[in-house]
Amino acid sequence: MTVNGVGNGGAVEREVSLIGRDLLSVADLSPVELSAVLDRAAAFKERLRRGEVEPRLRGKLVALIFEKPSTRTRVSFEAAVHHLGGKPLVLHAHELQLGRGETVGDTGRVLSRYVHAIALRTFSQSNLVELAEAASVPVINALSDLEHPCQTLADLMTMREVWGDLEGLRVAYLGDGNNVANSLCLGCALVGARLRVGCPPGYEPDASIVEAARELGGRDSVELVHRPEEAVREAQVVYTDVWVSMGQEESGKRKEDLKPFQVNEGLLSLAHPRAVVMHCLPAHRGEEVTDEVLDGPRSVVWDQAENRLHVQAALLEMLLVG
DSSP: EEEEEEEEEEEEEOOOTTTTTOBSGGSSSSHHHHHHHHHHHHHHHHHHHHTTOOOOOTOOEEEEEEEOOOOHHHHHHHHHHHHHEEEEEEEEEESSGGGGGHHHHHHHHTTTTSSEEEEEEOOOOHHHHHHHHHHHHHHEEEEOOOOOOHHHHHHHHHHHHHSSSSTTOOEEEEEEEOOOHHHHHHHHHHHEEEEEEEOOTTTOOOHHHHHHHHHHHHHTEEEEEEOHHHHHTSSSSSOOOSSTTTTOOOOOHHHHHGGOOOHHHHTTTTTOOOOOEESSOOOOBBTOOOOHHHHHHTTTHHHHHHHHHHHHHHHHHHHOOO
């Protein structure tokens, strides 16, 4: 496909092909490719609403492997494959030989003989890398402890629906610098948005990812601050996530450290007057965000959750059929 990219000479047409590629990190996409995925997702969303989606994955099998429980990831991927006419195969780790010691690489080699793509929701990023190196079909990171690229694609799609152009958009992320924060650093850098991460000392996003984001988008593409009020100042998007990620040990100290970074009406009042609130869900209501904010008029979390379906459908189309 071709998309319009803006270079020094203005609008130009560039060929974009993701066929046969892996998506283990947001940084696996170039700015032009990321824009193309968002364009395709918006088109898919409109076609789906009109009931005009073409079964472009007819005859395609997509394996969805879950080492972690899931609501949005599982249902959105299954729905995307169904809408496109393909067949999702949902596989849980305890149902596979993975649960009895078979290597991730051997699982990838075998599944590549049966299916056309694999999405893995796992703990370790190294599992994804091993799977991708062994598999001969596209592998998608459906979440790891290091990154959550499909979530960031949905986040950027939602921001674009609200604000239009993402270039220069001011985004604040508050709380734990987890996998969502890591992918958001890279995604914002690729589209030219400016991300300010507000967290207590010791809770920052992965340092190597922050550095990679700054190399992609410039030194000011990601700013780390330790005061929540400073983080949300003039922000057009205020984003938060749970303080204790799946698999982490819950502790009173963690919650006490992160308590000042709760997104509530008082903190939101310091942001841009038309700022919207985002959360990747599930939310621990009353901890990182209040009910008043999550259910309030500035919340776009349900649009954000819906857009997981659309970006993943777009991604699967582009990886498998172009």
